[in-house]
Amino acid sequence: MEIVVAADASEKGLGAAIMHRFPNGRDKAITHASRAHTSAEKKYSQIEKEALSLIFAVKKFHRMIHGRKFTLLTDHQPLSIFGCKKGVPVHSANRLQRWAIILFTYDLPMQYRSSTNFGCADALSRLIANRQPPTEDAVIASVDAEVRRLFIDALRSLPLTAEKI
Numbered sequence: 001m002e003i004v005v006a007a008d009a010s011e012k013g014l015g016a017a018i019m020h021r022f023p024n025g026r027d028k029a030i031t032h033a034s035r036a037h038t039s040a041e042k043k044y045s046q047i048e049k050e051a052l053s054l055i056f057a058v059k060k061f062h063r064m065i066h067g068r069k070f071t072l073l074t075d076h077q078p079l080s081i082f083g084c085k086k087g088v089p090v091h092s093a094n095r096l097q098r099w100a101i102i103l104f105t106y107d108l109p110m111q112y113r114s115s116t117n118f119g120c121a122d123a124l125s126r127l128i129a130n131r132q133p134p135t136e137d138a139v140i141a142s143v144d145a146e147v148r149r150l151f152i153d154a155l156r157s158l159p160l161t162a163e164k165i
Contacts, residue, residue, distance in 0.1 A: 015124025016057035
């Protein structure tokens with residue numbers, strides 16, 4: 001069965017899906033992923049956000065697609081430059097050129113699909129939870145609490161008690 005990876009970006013985040021394409025032409029999702037934009041990514045132009053969604057998809061599904069031929073779907077027609085082996089135009093941004101190098105390592109034809117027929121990844125890019133990632137202090141505090149809990153549990157399992165000392 002043919003493998004299809006769909007990727008899309010919105011103002012809120014990125015969405016990606018990996019699917020099997022059945023002989024009748026229908027795509028059936030295997031798994032999907034999405035994430036919100038970082039504060040820096042929110043400032044990207046639309047073509048950069050769309051290209052970032054392709055990179056997000058191939059990195060997320062790398063173990064399933066590396067070394068296999070697959071089709072990469074997008075609803076942003078200017079990104080079709082990534083699918084051909086002609087190369088990215090010299091005047092394009094450095095960020096796009098770096099991402100093109102990553103995409104050229106995969107055996108993939110790019111396929112454009114209009115937004116009206118591109119629901120899976122499109123919906124995932126828009127249905128991002130409003131939850132912000134935890135701050136570094138919150139992560140450290142939760143890890144510290146977990147370590148403290150494990151330490152106390154380990155002490156309780158020891159055969160030695162304060163009374164025996």
